[in-house]
Each structure stands twice: as structure tokens, then as C-alpha cells.
Amino acid sequence: MTGSSDGSSGRSDERHRGxxxxxxxxxxxxxxxxxxxxxxxxxxxxxxxxxxxxxxVERVKKRTGQTPPTVAADRGYGEASVDDDLADLGxxxxxxxxx
Numbered sequence: 023m024t025g026s027s028d029g030s031s032g033r034s035d036e037r038h039r040g041x042x043x044x045x046x047x048x049x050x051x052x053x054x055x056x057x058x059x060x061x062x063x064x065x066x067x068x069x070x071x072x073x074x075x076x077x078x079v080e081r082v083k084k085r086t087g088q089t090p091p092t093v094a095a096d097r098g099y100g101e102a103s104v105d106d107d108l109a110d111l112g113x114x115x116x117x118x119x120x121x
Contacts, residue, residue, distance in 0.1 A: 060085060071098035076107040089113060097121070 054060055061081045063074055075095065083089045093108055094116040101120070108115050 071095075072101045072104050075099050075104055076111070079108060079111060079113060083111070092116060 061078050063078060065074075075093070079090060079093060089112055091112075092114045097118045097120050100117045104117065105115050
């Protein structure tokens with residue numbers, strides 16, 4: 023059993039869980055509201071995050087037959103090209119701008 027003293031699961035990103043899924047930064051892991059991993063992408067070195075996001079969404083669409091309605095990610099993905107690519111797929115983007 024995993025957890026913390028406050029009764030939560032101990033996952034720092036639990037408060038960001040959406041009904042339709044989310045995209046996590048790092049190795050571009052994609053999971054649904056139940057925490058089931060739908061996609062992941064581990065690359066050698068430290069490649070840029072942003073170019074890999076559209077590909078992750080497309081793989082999820084291919085596997086599940088559904089496009090996630092919303093994608094949330096950290097600033098590493100905050101580029102205009104990401105917003106444009108995901109808008110073309112019909113996805114609402116929730117990503118802070120790079121600062």
C-alpha cells in the first residue's frame with residue numbers, strides 16, 4: 023500500500039488529475055483519470071519536450087480511438103507550435119507559457 027500521513031496517495035500530481043486524462047512531463051507519459059498509462063516515450067539524453075507531445079496524443083488516439091479533449095503539461099511544452107498542433111487535433115491545451 024502506498025500513501026502518506028495525510029491520507030493522500032502520495033502522488034504530487036494527484037490534484038491535477040482530470041476526468042479525461044493528462045500528459046505528464048519528463049518521459050512524456052500519458053495516463054487517464056484512473057491513472058492507467060496510455061502512452062510513454064523514453065528517449066536517451068535530454069531531448070526537448072515540446073515536439074514529442076503531438077506524437078503522444080496521436081498514439082493515444084490510435085490506441086483508444088479517442089482524442090483526449092484536454093491536455094495539460096508543464097512549461098517545457100509551452101510553445102506556439104504545440105498549441106497549434108494540438109488545436110489542429112481538436113485538443114484544448116492547458117500549458118503555461120515559457121517565461
